Amino acid sequence: MTTIVLDAMGTDTYPDTDVRGAVMAAQEYDLDLILVGDEKRIRPLLESLSQKDLSIRIVHAPEMLTMDDKGDDLVRMARHKDAQNSMAIGMDLVKNGEADAFVSAGNTGAAMVTALFRLGRLKGINRPALAPTFPTETGSCLVLDIGANPDCKPRNLVDFAIMGSVYAEKFYGRTKPKIGLVSNGEEAGKGSSLVRETYPLLEETDINFIGNVEGKGVICGEVDVAVTDGFTGNVMLKTSEAIAKLVTGKIKEAVLNGNILTKIGGLLLKPALKGVRSALNPSDVGAVPLLGVKELVFIGHGSSDASAIKNAIRAAKEAVEADVLTSLREAVEKK
Amino acid sequence: MTTIVLDAMGTDTYPDTDVRGAVMAAQEYDLDLILVGDEKRIRPLLESLSQKDLSIRIVHAPEMLTMDDKGDDLVRMARHKDAQNSMAIGMDLVKNGEADAFVSAGNTGAAMVTALFRLGRLKGINRPALAPTFPTETGSCLVLDIGANPDCKPRNLVDFAIMGSVYAEKFYGRTKPKIGLVSNGEEAGKGSSLVRETYPLLEETDINFIGNVEGKGVICGEVDVAVTDGFTGNVMLKTSEAIAKLVTGKIKEAVLNGNILTKIGGLLLKPALKGVRSALNPSDVGAVPLLGVKELVFIGHGSSDASAIKNAIRAAKEAVEADVLTSLREAVEKK
Numbered sequence: 001m002t003t004i005v006l007d008a009m010g011t012d013t014y015p016d017t018d019v020r021g022a023v024m025a026a027q028e029y030d031l032d033l034i035l036v037g038d039e040k041r042i043r044p045l046l047e048s049l050s051q052k053d054l055s056i057r058i059v060h061a062p063e064m065l066t067m068d069d070k071g072d073d074l075v076r077m078a079r080h081k082d083a084q085n086s087m088a089i090g091m092d093l094v095k096n097g098e099a100d101a102f103v104s105a106g107n108t109g110a111a112m113v114t115a116l117f118r119l120g121r122l123k124g125i126n127r128p129a130l131a132p133t134f135p136t137e138t139g140s141c142l143v144l145d146i147g148a149n150p151d152c153k154p155r156n157l158v159d160f161a162i163m164g165s166v167y168a169e170k171f172y173g174r175t176k177p178k179i180g181l182v183s184n185g186e187e188a189g190k191g192s193s194l195v196r197e198t199y200p201l202l203e204e205t206d207i208n209f210i211g212n213v214e215g216k217g218v219i220c221g222e223v224d225v226a227v228t229d230g231f232t233g234n235v236m237l238k239t240s241e242a243i244a245k246l247v248t249g250k251i252k253e254a255v256l257n258g259n260i261l262t263k264i265g266g267l268l269l270k271p272a273l274k275g276v277r278s279a280l281n282p283s284d285v286g287a288v289p290l291l292g293v294k295e296l297v298f299i300g301h302g303s304s305d306a307s308a309i310k311n312a313i314r315a316a317k318e319a320v321e322a323d324v325l326t327s328l329r330e331a332v333e334k335k
Numbered sequence: 336m337t338t339i340v341l342d343a344m345g346t347d348t349y350p351d352t353d354v355r356g357a358v359m360a361a362q363e364y365d366l367d368l369i370l371v372g373d374e375k376r377i378r379p380l381l382e383s384l385s386q387k388d389l390s391i392r393i394v395h396a397p398e399m400l401t402m403d404d405k406g407d408d409l410v411r412m413a414r415h416k417d418a419q420n421s422m423a424i425g426m427d428l429v430k431n432g433e434a435d436a437f438v439s440a441g442n443t444g445a446a447m448v449t450a451l452f453r454l455g456r457l458k459g460i461n462r463p464a465l466a467p468t469f470p471t472e473t474g475s476c477l478v479l480d481i482g483a484n485p486d487c488k489p490r491n492l493v494d495f496a497i498m499g500s501v502y503a504e505k506f507y508g509r510t511k512p513k514i515g516l517v518s519n520g521e522e523a524g525k526g527s528s529l530v531r532e533t534y535p536l537l538e539e540t541d542i543n544f545i546g547n548v549e550g551k552g553v554i555c556g557e558v559d560v561a562v563t564d565g566f567t568g569n570v571m572l573k574t575s576e577a578i579a580k581l582v583t584g585k586i587k588e589a590v591l592n593g594n595i596l597t598k599i600g601g602l603l604l605k606p607a608l609k610g611v612r613s614a615l616n617p618s619d620v621g622a623v624p625l626l627g628v629k630e631l632v633f634i635g636h637g638s639s640d641a642s643a644i645k646n647a648i649r650a651a652k653e654a655v656e657a658d659v660l661t662s663l664r665e666a667v668e669k670k
Binding site for chain 2: 135136137147150151182183184185190191192193195214215216217218219220228229230231232234235236237238239240241242243244245246247248249250251254255258261262264265266267268269270271272273275276279280
């Protein structure tokens with residue numbers, strides 16, 4: 001049976017939302033769950049929510065990492081053998097073989113640093129990457145990196161491309177996933193010096209590299225995986241989320257300020273608009289995989305609701321069951 | 336009287352759309368227009384559209400630059416004293432004082448290269464930049480560069496910031512425009528090495544630098560001017576345009592696939608949605624200024640319609656009348 005560890009102290013409304021999401025996941029999917037965090041707060045919550053037959057156990061963690069944890073202090077905590085925070089204890093459970101994957105909606109930087117120092121990197125990987133999906137005209141596109149590495153070298157982008165290809169194939173079931181290199185023009189030769197140096201290296205790999213892809217091409221669905229440095233990826237992600245919100249917000253505003261017919265139209269269209277928002281909402285994906293560390297780690301938004309937590313747990317379970325980690329390890333070792 | 340030169344061979348549907356846009360502008364605004372291009376094609380079109388009292392004259396250009404013109408050949412044509420293409424002849428009219436600004440919806444790269452070699456750069460400016468506006472929650476934000484310079488040095492970004500500040504103040508009437516440096520996190524110290532090196536230089540200028548801004552912050556309206564390298568800016572722009580189109584497309588799809596009530600809702604909401612699309616549409620802005628060359632140059636989308644051309648001409652006229660160029664020159668000379 002697949003066992004997923006959830007950091008119960010992750011969301012902005014911890015542990016309530018995290019525990020609710022865990023209960024939803026345990027009710028819906030066939031898996032074992034371990035909740036890591038403040039047992040005094042988690043247990044009563046769990047007992048009030050959960051029927052007896054759910055397979056959820058609690059592992060106590062007296063401390064937690066917050067948005068204030070950063071820099072050298074964070075690294076020190078991540079390296080500390082007896083670290084008592086929920087991320088460290090949770091990841092140790094995976095490392096020691098008691099669980100198969102770790103999920104947290106806590107501080108992304110803290111989760112990355114803890115994973116890097118506690119779990120270590122896959123052999124051959126210098127920089128792990130965060131790989132969310134973007135909504136596209138044809139479905140979705142994996143984009144990596146989106147923030148773990150603001151400065152990248154060509155070799156890092158090649159690693160991202162290989163890991164992204166494996167993930168798109170194993171997790172999303174894409175056959176020979178199309179890999180694009182994000183650039184400011186489609187032609188070979190276009191791009192920053194990083195892109196121009198990376199292009200020929202990608203041509204030498206045995207992944208399905210189709211060349212440069214523009215921001216527009218990513219959203220139009222031209223590729224399954226878009227490879228970029230963490231700086232560009234992060235700006236792409238944050239801008240995209242904000243633009244989607246801007247457009248839906250402007251529509252809402254137009255309805256509110258409109259005449260009676262516009263208002264009726266808005267009312268009639270409400271269910272359809274809700275569907276659109278949900279299709280574009282990151283909460284449906286639930287969490288973003290951190291690719292390149294030795295275990296499966298998924299990091300969600302701090303603003304996740306219980307349903308997003310449930311989806312994050314489902315994503316982790318699916319990644320375990322598709323044995324993504326073995327494929328990743330094999331792909332990066334043979335490169 | 337302000338005189339604007341329009342490259343009549345610019346849009347994908349040249350010269351029809353270009354000439355139509357020129358006639359609309361001449362009817363609506365108080366200005367003189369010069370159309371540069373194939374006189375045999377332009378004159379009958381103009382005569383069929385225009386009343387006699389419009390101040391539009393034609394300057395014949397036997398050649399034109401297309402999307403196929405690039406690289407060294409393009410540079411050679413841009414430098415050629417007797418170049419016969421519409422961009423070169425049009426820009427020469429501005430350079431020689433016969434007109435005040437140049438507008439084209441042709442090949443962006445060709446227009447930039449022609450401007451660079453025919454008009455030259457402002458003293459103190461190493462890299463001119465393209466500066467479009469993005470729609471934001473509170474109005475709009477100038478973003479530069481968005482493609483002219485995929486690789487930038489910190490000094491280039493400082494120049495962009497100074498030029499953007501002047502443009503936002505003189506053209507958009509913002510008082511002490513807020514300048515942000517696009518990054519993957521708001522805190523000082525976050526960002527690529529380029530961003531981290533640029534930050535302290537921006538603090539030394541006398542513009543209103545407010546620090547790093549994320550993609551989300553740009554769209555939320557936190558700054559009047561967002562400064563970034565042309566690679567990141569281009570990816571931001573193309574991704575944003577595609578995401579806005581994706582969202583409105585998904586809504587249209589939901590209406591088409593919806594039940595009868597959804598369809599009625601869509602019908603009632605149509606005028607409001609059209610308003611939203613138009614607020615987010617680059618055609619309302621018309622064209623993007625190329626800042627840092629010695630004359631005023633505006634470059635529009637090849638897909639511009641006549642109304643976008645009209646708006647591009649209006650933007651050029653307003654920039655002339657606000658004497659943006661003198662302010663730009665003074666600002667970059669004193670830095």
